[in-house]
Amino acid sequence: MAEPTGSMDYRGQIEGATASSLEDQMGAALGILEGTIEIEDKAQIASGPVGLDVGTCNIVMAQNKGNRISISKQQNAFFAIPQSKFTRQILQKNEIVFFEHNRMFYIIGDSAENFANMFNANTMRPMEKGLLTFKEDEGVAIIQAIIKTLVQRPKKLGEIICFSVPGEPIQEGEKTSTLSGHETVIKMYLESLGYTAIPINEALAVVMAEMGEENFTGIGISIGGGMCNICISYMSVPVITFSIQKGGDFIDEAVSSEVGIPATKVKGIKEAGINLSAIPKNRVELALQMYYTELISTLVKSMEKVIASSSRIPKISTPLPVVISGGAAMPKGFKERFETTLRGIRLPFEIASIRIARDPLYTTAKGALVMAMSDSK
Ligand SMILES: Nc1ncnc2c1ncn2[C@@H]1O[C@H](COP(=O)(O)OP(=O)(O)OP(=O)(O)O)[C@@H](O)[C@H]1O
Numbered sequence: 290m291a292e293p294t295g296s297m298d299y300r301g302q303i304e305g306a307t308a309s310s311l312e313d314q315m316g317a318a319l320g321i322l323e324g325t326i327e328i329e330d331k332a333q334i335a336s337g338p339v340g341l342d343v344g345t346c347n348i349v350m351a352q353n354k355g356n357r358i359s360i361s362k363q364q365n366a367f368f369a370i371p372q373s374k375f376t377r378q379i380l381q382k383n384e385i386v387f388f389e390h391n392r393m394f395y396i397i398g399d400s401a402e403n404f405a406n407m408f409n410a411n412t413m414r415p416m417e418k419g420l421l422t423f424k425e426d427e428g429v430a431i432i433q434a435i436i437k438t439l440v441q442r443p444k445k446l447g448e449i450i451c452f453s454v455p456g457e458p459i460q461e462g463e464k465t466s467t468l469s470g471h472e473t474v475i476k477m478y479l480e481s482l483g484y485t486a487i488p489i490n491e492a493l494a495v496v497m498a499e500m501g502e503e504n505f506t507g508i509g510i511s512i513g514g515g516m517c518n519i520c521i522s523y524m525s526v527p528v529i530t531f532s533i534q535k536g537g538d539f540i541d542e543a544v545s546s547e548v549g550i551p552a553t554k555v556k557g558i559k560e561a562g563i564n565l566s567a568i569p570k571n572r573v574e575l576a577l578q579m580y581y582t583e584l585i586s587t588l589v590k591s592m593e594k595v596i597a598s599s600s601r602i603p604k605i606s607t608p609l610p611v612v613i614s615g616g617a618a619m620p621k622g623f624k625e626r627f628e629t630t631l632r633g634i635r636l637p638f639e640i641a642s643i644r645i646a647r648d649p650l651y652t653t654a655k656g657a658l659v660m661a662m663s664d665s666k
């Protein structure tokens with residue numbers, strides 16, 4: 290269980306490169322992290338390596354534009370409405386992205402949430418808990434259409450794209466599902482666009498984006514919509530990787546059934562800004578705090594259990610730093626709560642500093658970009 294994904298499984302091999310050229314490549318890749326971030330709202334034609342975060346809630350693309358990283362993001366959601374000629378014209382006029390299937394219009398991406406809120410309903414997702422669901426026939430077509438709103442064919446055939454994949458999910462110490470179908474579908478689609486597609490573990494991408502100064506040694510955690518991903522990395526080599534299938538969506542759904550408003554609305558309230566250190570002012574805030582406590586507790590207990598039962602326990606004398614990314618780690622007071630809980634468990638090594646990543650929603654895509662750049666010849 291949760292046995293690590295093997296050291297280099299998630300990295301391409303850089304054949305024929307000398308040590309110094311590798312160093313230059315790595316230096317250039319890491320240098321971009323010092324630059325600013327610019328958010329684009331249109332699909333980009335890749336003119337270099339690409340980092341792609343395929344998340345349950347958000348798909349994020351990162352590219353290097355010299356002294357800055359260009360980011361484009363799209364919600365990984367859809368909302369189906371009945372087909373009609375009139376509606377088609379209105380949607381086209383308003384530049385709403387949709388596609389037609391089985392006499393329905395599928396509104397995809399960021400616009401889906403506006404539609405769901407108008408109908409007082411929830412958006413739907415092609416992914417659940419970090420993985421493609423394959424529940425509906427159109428699921429694969431939908432995720433491809435959403436990715437296409439961000440990623441166009443590359444200028445150069447065979448351009449490297451590193452895309453995030455979750456670690457093996459565990460529940461109560463057991464594996465819960467397999468990743469291969471998910472990874473294969475995304476890889477095949479990106480390759481059909483003309484890329485060389487390389488998977489990278491989501492939490493290793495966090496380490497790549499944030500732990501350069503620590504020699505890529507420490508614990509990267511991504512707390513997203515569908516999952517928490519964890520990676521203990523030693524010099525960029527993933528020693529232990531795993532995930533739990535709980536994240537921001539779990540909080541939204543649990544609060545929704547507690548207070549009786551749609552989960553999509555709860556998500557909006559949560560994202561508008563909550564403070565986990567403040568006394569709750571109403572039922573929604575109280576429920577949000579309760580389920581945040583549950584999420585943090587499940588995550589920390591899973592870390593304790595997986596690390597204790599792993600045959601690859603790092604024998605390391607220096608304390609390990611922890612970086613946390615992902616949208617669900619953004620509320621005020623999150624770090625403090627997480628830190629108190631983590632420092633309350635037994636681990637076979639010391640924990641050094643615990644910090645939140647610089648851009649929690651973009652960290653995985655940035656780390657995937659660093660990997661793509663260092664794997665490009
Ligand atoms: N400001 C915020 N405060 C609290 N939660 C937020 C905020 N912004 C986004 N979120 C939550 O973060 C989650 C999405 O985070 P993220 O984009 O990192 O996940 P993902 O990568 O799509 O999912 P996963 O990695 O689990 O597959 C959602 O639950 C969203 O509601």
Ligand SMILES: [Mg+2]
Pocket residue numbers: 342343344345491511513514615653
């Ligand atoms: Mg994620």
